[in-house]
Amino acid sequence: MPSVSKQFTLVLCVISIVAAFYVYINVPPSWVESQLRFETYTDNKGNWMYQAGGKTLKIDQIVDYENSPLRQSALTLTTQPPALKQQWVWLSDSSESADVQASSLVLLKADFHYGLWSLLPAFIAILLCLITKEPFVALLSGIVVGAIIMGQFDIFSQVLIPAVGTTSAASILILYLWLLGGLMGVWGKTGAAQAFAEYMSKHYVKGPRSAKLVAWFLGIIFFQGGTMSTVLVGTTVKPIADKAKVSHEELSYVVDSTASPVAALIAFNAWPAYIQGFLFIPGVAFLATESQRVAFFFASVPFSFYAIFAVIGTLLLSLNITIFSGPLLKKASTRASTTGELDSKTARPISAKELHNTNVPKGYKANLVEFLLPLVSLICVAVITHFNMGSPQIHWAFATALFIAASIALIKGMSLHQLLEGLGDGLKGVVFASVILMLALTIGLISRQLGGGIFLVESLGDQIPFWALPLILQGMTMLIAFSTGTSWGTYAIAFPLAMPLAWSLAQSQNLAHPELYLMICFATVLNGSVYGDQCSPISDTTILSAMTTGCDLMDHVKSQILPASYAAMLAGLCWTLSALILT
Template sequence: MIISKNIFAAVILMGSLCLAIYVNLFTQQTWLEQSYQYDTYTTKSGLNAYTYKGKEILIKDIVPYQSSPINQSALSANNKAPSIIEQWVIKNDKQLVLLKPAFHYGFWSLLPAFVTILLCLLTKEPLTALFSGIVVGAIMLGEYDLTDKVIIPNLASEGTAALLLLYLWLLGGLLGIWSKTGAAQAFANFMTQHFVKGQRSAKFISWLLGILFFQGGTMSTTLVGTTVRPLADKAKVSHEEMSYIVDSTASPIASILAFNAWPAYVQALIFVPGVSFLATETDRIKFFFSSIPFSFYSILAVLGTLLLSLNVTRFSGKRLQEAHKRALQTNQLDAPGAKPLSTKELQGSNVPKGYKPHVLEFVFPLLTLITIAVMTFVYTGTPEVNWAFGVALLMSAFIALAKGMSLDNLIEGFGTGLKGVVVASVILMLAVIIGSISKQIGGGLYLVSQLGEQLPFWLLPVILQLITVIIAFSTGTSWGTYAIAFPLAMPLAWALCQSQELANPELFMMVCFAAVLNGSVYGDQCSPISDTTILSSMTTGCDLMDHVKSQLVPATFAACVAAVLWTGLVYFFA
């Protein structure tokens, strides 16, 4: 059976490489106009400007929209790569918009993501599956020099370098030092003695921490997973259950308790000309919060993890039910044949002789980490996670040295931590690269461009949900999906409001907004190439594909119920 699967995987890969060459040589690119709306203002010197990441950016060389070579008419007429990559234009004699061209290869744009996910499910080897998808996507783009033209440029980007710094050096080093000092085990023992009395209480505390760390994404999964791993292992909670709780209380809760960076990011993508309740940044942020009651998937996902935490497994699916029974009856935290995304060295402690671990060695760095992340978010609008983990790492090291641990033992623990997360860090790096390639070849653009204005209005929320699910699942990013889908979905929703004369257009727009927001979260959460999926597996010590397959059923159940609720809501009340 293994041989046949490997042969089948090889055939799929070879066929995909042939198709990639065909697409590169013979398939015409379809170019589309992408417009971005910023809150612009006039400086004291009379120049137009906008603020980006706290910096004032001056706008120069503004041209009329009709004369731009990258408006949709010009792109459709030329149907080839334009000479410029962006341009500021003025619409209707007053509206400033930034235009950027993008292209897709039709349904072929989905090929790299399709190959990656298929091979990942077939072989359970995410490293080879991700690399195969990268090769297919690079060939489609005509980039045959994978090292110098594909991998190195992506590694050199600020975002990827920050990911590797955080999750390889800082997180890995911190876990390694905690393992060497026995701090994580001491924390688990303390919690077990005072709060955790079994599987249920361990899972409930994990769920509660997921709610408290409502910043979402990689920050939440890393903080919660790192914190609860030792106490959950001590209570013999299966790794599939823990990774599901950590993953499903990250982005879902961030879209409900949205006192974070999400509204500020999303509001810039949902401007629609002529819509009064989306006119200003304040209006769009208010619109975001007003739509929260319609985030049915996120609400159901958080409730689903609460039920699982209370050992109510009716809606969790067969795999999670079996994992729960296995851990309860045999104390086996992983399924047979599982390949957890952390080494055995990080699953216990290797405390030097004569060194006495203390629970505060875990608590002080953890509280410092959380405090820095929260306070930097309050004062700057962005949680400085690298600062938080860096200070926590240094604090753990200084405490260990002050208590008498030798520098050699400390460095040994640090190195063990790096080894423990290196495979997961490589997987994370490859996931970032394939996400970048998928966005570049326009898979999401192709899917959204297939929508038309003639479909029944009550079908639009579900269609938007399905499309954003596919985009997020294929690219492994919810925020990247927002950048693709919102600028196209919101004008389409408003056009349907106008053409079909809906009685309650603001309600309809809120539901469509929630469908895009939640569909992206669901697709990202279930994707094996998502950073949050990988980190949930890594920090809880779960096999990546066991995590993906086990959470697919409860997440899909919540998504289906949400789709029914959205459809009924707009059909009867919009």
């Protein structure tokens, strides 16, 4: 990093820390009422029950809205945390019919934000990522700034250790550090990945274009979305693409842009079951039950314009049609084809060299089955558990693949010492990337705690023309997901506001087809969040796309943001025209 850049980075860090102390001392939090609506009903004993997270839970106490300390009029009068975290309330007289009661029973929560200051940690992290290309320094700086704003000055015991101790963090360590790293290490030790690349190059892949088409096709097949798709496609196609001299920027873009976008289009995965929980609107009959909301999700798929254009954009790039690819991807493609260099001269990939080198023991001959059998078992376990248990058990899938790969190596004569050496190389190869993932998870958690998404949602007014709402929702969710690095977290923030607001506008402005309008607004939230997550340097899928393809993280972010933005702009135009013409 040049000295000028170092000086600027240091000045920026000092200014951001001073600003964080200013917010901590002088800016009181603004408390905001949040209303969460669930499917509620009475059981045969007359108890009110609700469903959340796949569980049926009892509602112990209900009060009138006017008596709740969590109502907005009460929260506005204080800057102190309310005594209650949440409370069930009636929004109307409880003597009405049972159906009306159920629709007027909501769970109140008190959230807070610091206005624009809530976005400061994510802003600093993203800006430093772009300037320094050092994600570790950038993410840690953002975490420090956020911790100071919240008054948590013991960064280790109050921020990092609690974040590392969560279920999500443990899942990352087990999946990406142990299972994924171990599997890639075994494949490197046995030479299985190289054998697969040589077989594909001999029979199917004849150059960069066919290698990219294989990557695109695998992205369509592995439609589970998110981290699973990026890891599966990235690890499978990298040896093929490297042999065919495909630049890592192009490969990581194809992998990233066919993960969540494809999952939104071919939604036979965990997405509908998760998202439907946020779609309940009182009085809207076609969203009354879980099955109806899932059906609504699938009916809205034709309006997922961003996902459609993103997948088409990667297909065009795979066919070497670079008109919508942007200058950075074109430059990367030209560099790889003319010099054979898969990375830029300044690139610093976040995956270590251990993952890209083979160290096959003397006398050991790799077989194509050693790559395909673990891969097929991984896919089968994920698909079978998805249909049997409601969501794919990714840890089971990778553990099975690792066990099979290791067993084949031992049966073929590799010593236990050599196998463990390969496992060790694999673990070393993903240690740094796992640390980056942990930091990204932590800063995303801090951004949500500071209420950045809540602030953006609160800033959205309801006195707007109906045709403008899809664009506003798109911009809002793009910004929230980009700032927090998560699309699913954005759904939890945006859908409970966006859906009732869209329905209210459709009714107040007498739209002829309010259900279609609701589908359009639903698609903007779904797709805007996917865009923000895909382009954010603090997103787990962005980091994993770079890691599994061997790409520099910021080279990946900067090269894909322009073609992704082209798709987003086209999608915004289509949503606006759809609202004007169809509703």
